[in-house]
Amino acid sequence: xxxxxNILKLKQYGADSFPFLTExxxxxxxxxxxxxxxxxxxxxxxxxxxxxxxxxVNPYWAPITMRAFSRLEQCIRDTLAAQLKRTLxxxxxxxxxxxxxxxxxxGISGHRDEAKFQLFxxxxxxxxxxxxxxxxxxxxxxxxxxxxxxxHCILIPTxxxxxxxxxxxxxxxxxxxxxxTVVAARFDSLKSGL
Numbered sequence: 001x002x003x004x005x006n007i008l009k010l011k012q013y014g015a016d017s018f019p020f021l022t023e024x025x026x027x028x029x030x031x032x033x034x035x036x037x038x039x040x041x042x043x044x045x046x047x048x049x050x051x052x053x054x055x056x057v058n059p060y061w062a063p064i065t066m067r068a069f070s071r072l073e074q075c076i077r078d079t080l081a082a083q084l085k086r087t088l089x090x091x092x093x094x095x096x097x098x099x100x101x102x103x104x105x106x107g108i109s110g111h112r113d114e115a116k117f118q119l120f121x122x123x124x125x126x127x128x129x130x131x132x133x134x135x136x137x138x139x140x141x142x143x144x145x146x147x148x149x150x151x152h153c154i155l156i157p158t159x160x161x162x163x164x165x166x167x168x169x170x171x172x173x174x175x176x177x178x179x180x181t182v183v184a185a186r187f188d189s190l191k192s193g194l
Contacts, residue, residue: 005079010157014134014169015146020075020153021068021124028064030126033098033181035061047138049109052173057096057183065124069093069185072122072153091119093185101130101180107173110138112158117186119161123154128180134169158186 009016021029036055043050059066073092081087095117101107107130113121123132125148132154133143148154156171173180 005075005153005155007079007083010155011162013144013146015132015154015156015171017132017146017148017152017154019151020072021151023151025064025068026124026126026151029062029068029124029183030181032057032062032065033100033126033183036098038098038100047109048111049106051102051104052107053100053102055098057098059096062096065096065183068124069096069122072185076120076122076155091187093122093187094191095188096183096185098181098183101128101173101176101182103176103179105175107176107180109174110135110140110170110172112168112170113186115159116188116190117158118189119158119187121156121158121184121186123156123182123184125150125152125154126181126183127178128176129178130176130180131174132171133174134171136170138170140170140172 004018006016036057038053038055041050041052041054057065077087127150132146132148134146135141135143146154158168162168
């Protein structure tokens with residue numbers, strides 16, 4: 001599938017969503033998620049409400065998922081070089097998790113990921129329907145709905161991507177109308193050894 005990533009949208013909208021997975025990849029990744037050992041996430045962390053189940057991706061049992069993220073890493077490098085004349089050096093995703101959101105009003109309320117997660121969060125939408133939004137604060141002011149559907153990749157900037165880290169958006173998943181399954185990857189700078 002042709003990727004149509006637009007890095008400039010990250011600054012303008014706080015995220016970008018674009019077609020990435022082939023249907024064969026999406027279904028293969030969904031089958032890998034089905035056998036994962038999901039656990040209920042805590043209902044509240046600080047001021048963040050959560051209603052989802054999560055499972056760590058085991059790279060030995062999820063080769064399709066790991067290949068898709070490897071392809072995405074290269075796509076990000078190529079796109080940054082072409083659109084911003086910028087390189088990322090040894091950037092790679094080193095934390096991968098499946099998330100399953102049941103039908104309901106809130107999957108996860110407005111939040112920013114921890115500071116240890118650097119540069120990008122990538123989310124492959126595998127199944128279901130819900131609203132992914134970015135906004136200027138935790139309460140959800142000035143929401144922007146980011147269009148996405150199964151097969152899309154959502155790319156969210158985190159610490160270290162912008163010159164001004166105050167530009168990092170809050171994001172949320174709300175109004176889940178059909179059970180939603182995604183797989184997310186982040187770069188944990190504390191695990192990297194860099």
